[in-house]
Amino acid sequence: METELTRKLKIQYPILQAPMAGGPTTPDLVAAVSNAGGLGSLGAGYLTPEQIRHAVREIKQRTDQPFGVNLFVPEPSVRSEESIAAMNRCLDRYRKELGISSDPMLPAFVDTFEEQVQVVLEEKVAVFSFTFGIPSQNVINAMSRNGIFVIGTATTVEEAIALEHAGVDAITAQGSEAGGHRGSFLTSDADARIGTMALVPQIVDQTSVPVIASGGIMDGRGLVASLALGASAVQMGTAFLASRESGAHALHKQKILASNEDSTEVTIFYSGKAARGILTDFMREMRQYEGTVPDYPIQHALTTDIRRAAAQAGNPEYMSLWAGQGLRLAQDLTAAEIMKQSMDQAILLIRSMGSLVTVEE
Ligand SMILES: Cc1cc2nc3c(=O)[nH]c(=O)nc-3n(C[C@H](O)[C@H](O)[C@H](O)COP(=O)(O)O)c2cc1C
Missing domain, CATH: 3.20.20.70 (Aldolase class I)
Structure with a gap:
């Protein structure tokens, strides 16, 4: 093609x-x-x-x-120590639950x-x-x-x-x-x-x-x-x-294969930037802090330890499970199989679409 x-x-x-x-x-x-x-x-x-x-x-x-x-x-981002401290206070309950240290040092953004x-x-x-x-x-x-x-x-x-x-x-x-x-x-x-x-x-x-x-x-x-x-x-x-x-992550793949077209939402709570992922407890619970989220990449850095610890603990509810709305069509296949299946289907479809049109002489 x-x-x-x-x-x-x-x-x-x-x-x-x-x-x-x-x-x-x-x-x-x-x-x-x-x-x-x-x-x-x-x-x-x-x-x-x-x-x-x-x-x-x-x-x-x-x-x-x-x-x-x-x-x-x-992109330019605004860094406010006050909003970072406030967000850390919101996030500390997740860190406590996951057994990791609170108020992590933010990396210098080079x-x-x-x-x-x-x-x-x-x-x-x-x-x-x-x-x-x-x-x-x-x-x-x-x-x-x-x-x-x-x-x-x-x-x-x-x-x-x-x-x-x-x-x-x-x-x-x-x-x-x-x-x-x-x-x-x-x-x-x-x-x-x-x-x-x-x-x-x-x-x-x-x-x-x-x-x-x-x-x-x-x-x-x-x-x-x-x-x-x-x-x-x-x-x-x-x-x-x-x-x-x-x-x-294996849990991310499992969630994709088990989710539906209405399972995702666009959120800014993981990174400070809008992204679509499967709805989690973290996304749901953080809604109350709408309007107080530091810009990307600051929020991304603030939630990194939580996402990592959740992945290690096997808790998908605090992980970012990015995915699009085509979820129900996802399959557990190799990349080559996805390529072949998609191309075979496309070629068949294009050929069969000709029959939709009746040509009058
Ligand atoms: C887990 C994940 C990570 C992504 N990371 C990037 C990225 O690093 N750069 C980029 O240009 N797009 C990124 N995207 C967006 C994709 O390029 C693309 O727009 C999107 O996957 C298309 O929608 P679909 O997931 O429904 O196929 C990412 C998407 C997902 C699902």
């Missing part, structure tokens, strides 16, 4: 595995998707430059096909984006993608000079137009069904919850670079629908999150 994007990326099928920071996108998963004809992608937002280099080299050992690396564009970018350039990765904003013109130009294909994330038409002006080669249109953090950067997230079905054709009409549909796409049906909307490929996260090669 050939589209503008498969030609440009030199991949066989228009399926991108979503970059998923925090552990799911292991070198095994990224390489398995690329080896199966899609584009694997490493979610490297939380990794140090050294960790990125190591992971990229591991992927290169497992595949000679193209793959991507994804980073978080740093911005390593430039160094992370440097590794992508030095390792000559085929694709660089990003979310949460637009990197400087220098970064985008350096990628292009090095022949690296650049993909930005948009949740509105306005963001997509800004990305095209900045010189990206393709745009991921992230609909509100999507699991994980919302990529919104020009509007508040609440204003930017446009569903994939509505978002994709509007971005396609207003931009001239290939568009990648993302959010709630789990199989060949979502792929065919996205192509019909004008997308050049899809990016699937939740479908691969539950795969065998995914590094997601």
Whole structure:
């Protein structure tokens, strides 16, 4: 199956595995998707430059096909010691319950984006993608000079137009069904919850670079629908999150496989930034602190010890269980099986759709 994007990326099928920071996108998963004809992608937002280099080299050992690396564009955040202390007081009850020390030291927030970018350039990765904003013109130009294909994330038409002006080669249109953090950067997230079905054709009409549909796409049906909307490929996260090669915690995978389309909610309580995940006790209980949550990445750092201890203790209710709304369609399969099943289904569908039309002579 050939589209503008498969030609440009030199991949066989228009399926991108979503970059998923925090552990799911292991070198095994990224390489398995690329080896199966899609584009694997490493979610490297939380990794140090050294960790990125190591992971990229591991992927290169497992595949000679193209793959991507994804980073978080740093955003300005307001740091208030008062709100950090207040939030720590709210969080201490979870720490007490989990038997970990209260009021943890916040790490010094050192911005390593430039160094992370440097590794992508030095390792000559085929694709660089990003979310949460637009990197400087220098970064985008350096990628292009090095022949690296650049993909930005948009949740509105306005963001997509800004990305095209900045010189990206393709745009991921992230609909509100999507699991994980919302990529919104020009509007508040609440204003930017446009569903994939509505978002994709509007971005396609207003931009001239290939568009990648993302959010709630789990199989060949979502792929065919996205192509019909004008997308050049899809990016699937939740479908691969539950795969065998995914590094997601076993409890996270179990929850995905046992949850329904109405099991998720968009929350800011884990990280200070809107993200969609399976509803947990933590999300429910923290609702009373609405309006007092420190910005990302401060809240993310404040809840790190809780999420980690909960994962170790096997308590999913205090873990962040990012997932999109396509949950019921998730399956316990290998990445290659997900790729094959989706492509077989898409091809069958496209062939059978011809019979919907009666041609009158
Ligand atoms: C666990 C998880 C982590 C994610 N991390 C990232 C990330 O690091 N960078 C990024 O651009 N998108 C990230 N996303 C969003 C995906 O790129 C994509 O928009 C989303 O998974 C699509 O929706 P779906 O999960 O319904 O397929 C993440 C999604 C999930 C589920």
